[in-house]
Amino acid sequence: MTFATLKDKRERGFLDGQFLIAMPGMQDGNFDRSVVYICAHSAAGAMGFIINRSQAISFTEVLLHLKLVEQPEAIMMDGATRDFPILNGGPVETGRGFVLHSDDFSSESSIPVSDDISLTATLDILRAICEGRGPKRATMLLGYAGWGPGQLESEIGSNGWLNCPACEELIFDRTLEDKYERALASMGVRPEMLSRETGHA
Template identity: 70%
Template sequence: MATPMAQKRRERGFLDGQFLIAMPGMFDANFARTVIFICAHSDDGAMGFILNRPQQLTFPDVLLHLDLLDEDEAIRLPQVTRDFQIQAGGPVETGRGFVLHSDDYLSDSSIPVSDDICLTATLDIVRAISRGEGPVRATMMLGYAGWGPGQLESEITQNGWLTCPARDELIFDKALDDKYDRALALMGVSAAMLSMDAGHA
């Protein structure tokens, strides 16, 4: 299945590299209180990753599932590798893995999504991370968030999302519980303020 990330060389859309922050009245439970990093936006639609939803699978679970190592090898993995964070990136293709990472790691399949962040969705980066040879900063997402042509623009117009420039430190921050509030703080607002505003015409 093709995604808006399919072309490596592309013009960046105006939402590329932006955070989407769900408004308190977000009707879709998949996206309530989410912070999303938009990786691709064009006339064909948009694609991004939820940054504050935990995933129950661990990195060793993923390696075992992909047959990249056996259980004995998984037990011997260094703690930093065992603790490599997996997140629920969105409701689309939830069995597919993507790694958002700093641009100090590049392979033939890596796609730049901002000035210093890349996306790689192939096994080479998973193997590199398991060997301790991966990028300095990275997080793995299972699934992604996707919108059809004009859909995201319409949701923003209907007051479903706030947008602001993404911050790398928030993308790779492992503390998920308060990431929504910290993303709002980048805009100088709080969830309480938005809840009060939502009740007024």
């Protein structure tokens, strides 16, 4: 599934709003020890974002690159805005930015992905964040993870992923180092138990 098909999605799939937690035998290095928040799942495939992998570029650098601010404005931004988190969301369209955020912000391009979380991929949300009008909770991601029809189900069936209900606190938590372990702990699973798990909770 691609971001374009997400915009046309009408029904929620059974993995919508779930975490995928990579198993030790994950063959794809893009997802080693990753926690993925699934935004959309249907017969057309699935789309989500890795939420525990940092991105080298800073929010200030993004704003300057997009010409949303000039250097003097960037210097004067408050620390919370300068330190706004940017994550590596996945291996698809890595040059494209997305903002996952609480539903207290909405624009014409915002897409609800759960009862409490929305996705916006246009510059208006970045302007709002710069101006202090942004959502209460948010994180920016470059790129996303996408699966074709039946692909994710096959990977789960092959013991590539555990899945469990997503936790909003974990999605927006800026501490990344132990997010993998904390996602597992939310299921009552310790890393050393993973080889015995069967694929879902």
